[in-house]
Amino acid sequence: MPSKAIVSEVSTLSCSNSWRNYYFLKIVTEDGIVGWSEFDENFGSPGVGHIIRELSHRLIGQSAHFHEHIREDLRNVTRPGSGGVVGQAIGAIENALLDVKAKALDVPCHVLLGGKMRDKIRVYWSHCVSYRTRTEHFPPGIRDESGVRQIAREVREKGFSALKTNIFHYDEAGRIEGWSPGFSRPHEPGRNVERRTRKDLRKHLQIMREEAGPDIDILLDLNFNGKTEGYLSFLREIEDLDLFWVEIDTLDPRALAYIRSKSRHPISSCETLIGLQQFLPFFREQAIDVAIIDTPWNGVWQSLKIAAAAEAHEINVASHNFYGHLCTMMNAHFSAVVPNLRIMETDIDRIAWDGEIFTHEPEIKDGYLIVPDRPGWGTEPVEAALAKYPPSPMIDMPKRTPIPRLAI
CATH class of the missing domain: 3.30.390.10 (Enolase-like, N-terminal domain)
Structure with missing residues (x-):
């Protein structure tokens, strides 16, 4: 019993x-x-x-x-x-x-969720370039164009078929710097998209394509780093490039539907939404091609309901996944059972002790995550290992560029 x-x-x-x-x-x-x-x-x-x-x-x-x-x-x-x-x-x-x-x-867990429809899940290499610019955490570090070219080649050489990258500026010496005012890097509350940012994004995507080759799908994440006018200017700049999707975060479904109507590329969004009611306006407005669902935030059981509603609106879903290995396993079970899955996010660049603090690491072969069949999620934190790496109260919130002091 x-x-x-x-x-x-x-x-x-x-x-x-x-x-x-x-x-x-x-x-x-x-x-x-x-x-x-x-x-x-x-x-x-x-x-x-x-x-x-x-x-x-x-x-x-x-x-x-x-x-x-x-x-x-x-x-x-x-x-x-x-x-x-x-x-x-x-x-x-x-x-x-x-x-x-x-x-x-x-x-x-996938048995509880209705049973897996697939034994393996196509994944994309997320934060490609972005994480290695944090050189003290993710070796080999990337500081310039040569590092960008190297990691794009690495994606192909390691058997992945897709990568996702972000917005970068390049200076005259080829050095790079991320640009994400939506997260206060830099502090620019207008989130205006200027000519240099558009041109540098195009350059970055062309470099990634040159080195990854013609058969690698490239996903672009624009996050919250613009408003409707800015997103449209990005899309005009890159409309002739070969992209798998452009990821855009905006909380106005009609604005996103308008952006989608002007885009040559598929549009994905919704990774920060919680609950079916928040997703429904985006489905009704046909604002997206792919709904990104954060299953750790929503709960996997509730995420199945969101995916079913997306299916009823002829929309596919993807998993938002840039956390630890347990979240990856939770997302894997969700991705294994939903019929309308497009692709799953995962981070390939990991910190040194990721394998130590979990009982099992995700198994990835030729760009696919193998769905685990162990009881439950298929991995657990190792409590003794967690104790070796105590949390730091100084990093509960990621460090941002300091806000400029305004004159009084």
Whole structure:
């Protein structure tokens, strides 16, 4: 007879990821089953762990088998502040309960989610160039055009079929610098897109194409780094280039639908949305070609509902995934079961101890992630290893360019 999976303990753990922290939720049942999820406090979400701890007493004595019942209770008691870090906390709880339930039934999570439709998932190499400009964390560091060319070749040589890159400026000596005013690098609240930025982006994409070769799909992430006028100017600059998609973050579905109507490239978006209701206006407006779903934020069970709504609007989905290996496994189980999957994000450049702090690393062969069949998510944090790399309070929020001091 399977375990009743009655929750007895709820706790959060964290460790350093050198330039940010990893965060985990641990749920223990009365009969000793341990369920895990990974959440994040770095991507504009400080305080998720605090909210989990504030809500944890409502889980004690409940069965993880009834995770939807628990989630609705948590949604009800937080309704006035729904979304944001509250929504992410509930998503983390849902994901840990799914891990408990799958382990109680001795099945991989994808079985709970309806059963896998695919054994392997096409992935793209995310933050290609971006991470290696953090030279103290991701060797070999990239400081100039030669490093950009080297990593583009590496993508092809290592068997990947797709990469995603960002916006960079190049100076006269070929040195590069990232440009993301949407994240205060630099501080430019107008998020205006000037001629130099457009020309440098075109140069960057052409370099990546030259070195990666004609058969590698190139994805471009513009994030929140513009407004409608600026995004359109980017699209005009690069309209003749061969791109898999252009990723744009804007919270106005009609504005994004207008941008999409002017774009020669497919448009992806929605990675920062929480809950089906936030996604629906983008589906109804046909604002996107691909809906990017953050399953650690939304909870994998809820993400299936979002993917089903996208399918009803003839829209494919992709997984937002730039966290640790546990998040990658959670996204892998989601990606294995949804029929309308386009592709899955993953980071190939990793910190030195990533393999040490998880029981299993994702298996990637020829640009595909192999779906794990171990019980639950298929990996867990190693608590003794986490203790070796204590979290730093100085990096809970990523460092940004200091805001200029204004004259009084």
